Amino acid sequence: MDITTPVTPPKRGRKKKRRGFFLRFLGFMFAAGMILAIGVAGAVAFVLWKASQDLPDYEVLAKYEPPVMTRIHANDGRLISEFARQRRIYVPITAVPKRVIEAFLSAEDKNFYQHGGLDIQGIIRAIVTNMSAMQAGGGHMVGASTITQQVAKNFLLSSEQNIERKLKEAILAIRIERAFTKDQILELYLNEIYLGGGAYGVAAAAQRYWGKALNELSWAEAAYLALLPKAPSRYDPWKHAERALTRRNWVIDRIVGNGFATPEEGEQAKATPLGVLAKKYGPQIHASEYFAEEVRREILDKFGEDKLYGGGLSVRTTLDPRLQAIAHKALVKGLTKYDRAHAGWRGVDKTIEISGDWGKALAEIPVWKDIAPWKRAVVLEVSGDQATIGIRPGRDKEGRLVEERETGVIPASQVKWTRKSIKSALKPGDVIYVAPLEPKKNKDGEVAPAETVAGKWSLQQPPKVSGAITAIDPHTGRVLAIVGGFSFHQSQFDRATQALRQPGSSFKPLIYLTAIDNGYTPSSIIVDGRICVSQGRGMPPWCPKNYSGGGAGPSTLRRGIEKSRNLMTVRLSRDIGMPVIAEYANRFGVYDNLVPALAMSLGSGETTLLRMVNAYSMIANGGKKVEATFIDRVQDRYGRTVWRHDKRDCSLCSAREWTGQGEPELIDVRDQVVDPVSAYQMVGIMEGVVQRGTATRLRALKRPLAGKTGTTNDYKDAWFVGYTPDMAVGVYVGYDQPKPMGRSATGGGLAAPIVKDFLAEALKDVPPAEFRPPEGAVLVRVNSKTGLPARGGGGGTIVEAFKPNEVPPGAIPLGRDGKPQGQAAEEGAQPDGFPQYPAEAQAGAPGQPAGAQAAAPQAAPQPPPQASAPPPRQRRAPRRERGLFRGFF
Secondary structure, eight states: OOTTSOOOOOOOOHHHHHHHHHHHHHHHHHHHHHHHHHHHHHHHHHHHHHHHHTOOOGGGGGGOOOOBOEEEEOTTSOEEEEEOSSEEOOOOGGGSOHHHHHHHHHHHOTTTTTSSSOOHHHHHHHHHHHHHHHHTTOOOOOOOOOHHHHHHHHHHSOOOOSHHHHHHHHHHHHHHHHHSOHHHHHHHHHHHOBOSTTEESHHHHHHHHHSOOGGGOOHHHHHHHHHTTTOTTTTOTTTSHHHHHHHHHHHHHHHHHTTSSOHHHHHHHHTSOOOOOOOOOSOSSTTOHHHHHHHHHHHHHHHOHHHHHHBOOEEEEOOOHHHHHHHHHHHHHHHHHHHHHHTOOOOOSEEOOOSSOHHHHHHTSOOOTTSTTOEEEEEEEEOSSEEEEEEOOOBOTTSOBOSOOOEEEEEGGGGGGGTSOHHHHOOTTEEEEEEEOOOOBOTTSOBOOGGGGTTBEEEEOOOSOEEEEEEEOTTTOBEEEEEOSSOTTTOOOOTTTTOOBOOGGGGHHHHHHHHHTTTOOTTOEEEESOOOBOOOTTSOOBOOOBTTBSOOEEEEHHHHHHTTOHHHHHHHHHHHOHHHHHHHHHHTTSOSSOOOOGGGGGTOSOBOHHHHHHHHHHHHTTSBOOOOBSEEEEEOTTSOEEEESOOOOOGGGGOSSOSSOOOOOOOOOOOBOSOHHHHHHHHHHHHHHHHHSTTGGGGGGOSOOEEEEEEOGGGOOEEEEEEETTEEEEEEEEOSSOOOOOTTOOIIIIIHHHHHHHHHHHTTTSOOOOOOOOTTOEEEEEETTTOOBOOSSOTTEEEEEEOGGGOOTTOOEEOTTSOBOSSOSSOSOOOSSOOOOOHHHHHTOTTOOTTTTOOOOOOOOOOOTTSOOOOOOOOOOOSSOOOSSOOOO
């Protein structure tokens, strides 16, 4: 071999060169992909990190208390009204029926119990469906949000439609799933969602649409609720009934497809109409609007606006629905009767065309909801003896106008009060108010058959005069009924609690009670004669007058109340002192700061009806302090009592079992504002107002009843406030802008009959009960006119109560059975007439010193041995010595 021959290097094949390039290319692509993946992952991580920086704290859901409506109930548990910004009834998941849960899972998230917050299958399905819809040129777009995502959005985020919000929603959904159980998440969702009609949560929606509890819902009803979260307004059952029905049936098919219901149940559910009820808000008990508004204001004052409208309070009130209806009827009757007698017929305010469907036109005219049984009607035809009318048609439970048209007649006799003939008063097309005729009673009290008045109506007219009525339990202050006017929808001004009116003579019992509590007795003598009071330099003297004009001379204190003597009241007030009277008025809550002027003794200061009835309650219950209340108890959303009116403590009442301990004793914590015997003496005097005084109309009730009438100057206000042993009632009547009502508009003639009508119905099944005398009261027979002890029980003799140290000489105490006990307090017959007094005293000449005509003081008699004297009372010292017969001043 020639070693000098050059060696040729071996040639590389082209195949090897291609393989190296491919490997390098793959390496490049892998590196680029890794870099891109890391970049994308970094970008995604950055976006997620950035999005999670300002995420709300999802742990607040564990402490979340959604706004829940406050519900107000009557004393029998019936619902009166609800107050809320969001009408929600919160229910735990254990109280939600399985049927409702399955309906919502079928409509919203069938894989709820399988996924971890995000439903990947649902997301892919939604993407495919939406892309197909877009390619087809439109169509219904679907979402893939899970129930957990909706909880995150509804509780923690806004409803903005953007990528950032969806990202935050997904992050929160995953975190929520890790922190809460599925049932906890579902409970939050079912109680938070808005389901239309002002209802939040499934429980409130069930009540709103069908008036049912959750456990009463059918498959059809549960399916309808389940479709609402997406778009409540789109499936409104009144505006879009067909659309709502179609979507509901789709949900039912999903329920059947998921195996929650059988095909037969599904077909039956789809054949069921929606059946939703018409919207109905406001008080659920007739004529309780004024009461509900008072409760609302009180809750607002005690707990604040947030608790009222979102605290979920349960309020048990004092309202007696039966008494409320009776009170409303009595007040409307009294106001209407006065308006008819004094104002006459004012004509109609509207007319409509009756040639077509008059019912449709009549139904469009608004009507006050709380004036039933009054109704709107249209005059169809008028003849000489009657008018044919068409009654405003009602609506069915779904809010649709009924097709039937009801007609009736107004007899000519029911138009006589207009002082016009029926043809002059009514014309075809006139829109009027009517009320159904009630069967009449015969002399024996038997009611005629209802058929005698079937289809007959009376012509009515909303009164211009206003008024109010209030009924209270005198032992507790619980307001049993209150009506603040003819109609709450006509005027929301509550005349029982907001109207400041002059009580007139109905304030006098507080003055006489002050006197009795400071040394006077019911038999004390006061001159009913002319009196003038100086009003200062340059001013004419003030000379009050009695209602009848003149005076009756020397009269007992009892007589001054029974006959409502103004002159006696002014004299008595001057002797006691107006500052003392002002202090007692404050004790009884009638006035906070009464001006100590003598004119105030005749009730010229302004107060409310509720305050007056509450003050009379303290007289009726023996002088115990009570405060009028509309609420018995308030409970929070968890059932814990947070406020109650009854302040008595009963620690032993919560014992779990009986172990031989005695019965729990409730201690009366009410303050004593006056001597109980003084209060009982005043009760007896005010009974005389009903038996012999200015309120004799109420004698027909034939039961123990005490009270006082009141009439202000120029007859601008008419009052009567009275009480039985267990109920206090007050009424006032007057124009909202005070003006004279006419000379016959007195408390006894206008207000007392309203109280009579109320008590006659309210107590018709309640046996009469006597007023119970307190310990220490000594009962004796006296002459009703002179106040002197009387022997026997002849005419003009009454039983009077005295304190043990004030029993008149010669009086024989009576036992609880009304029979004489022991001997007279001091032997010797007593004359039946008044003792002789100086003529100038009987004339009541002004300017005389108070003690100049006083009878000589007599030694206080010793209490009879049968009566035990009460402990000494702390009493204001009288301004001068007092004997049996008071001085004339």
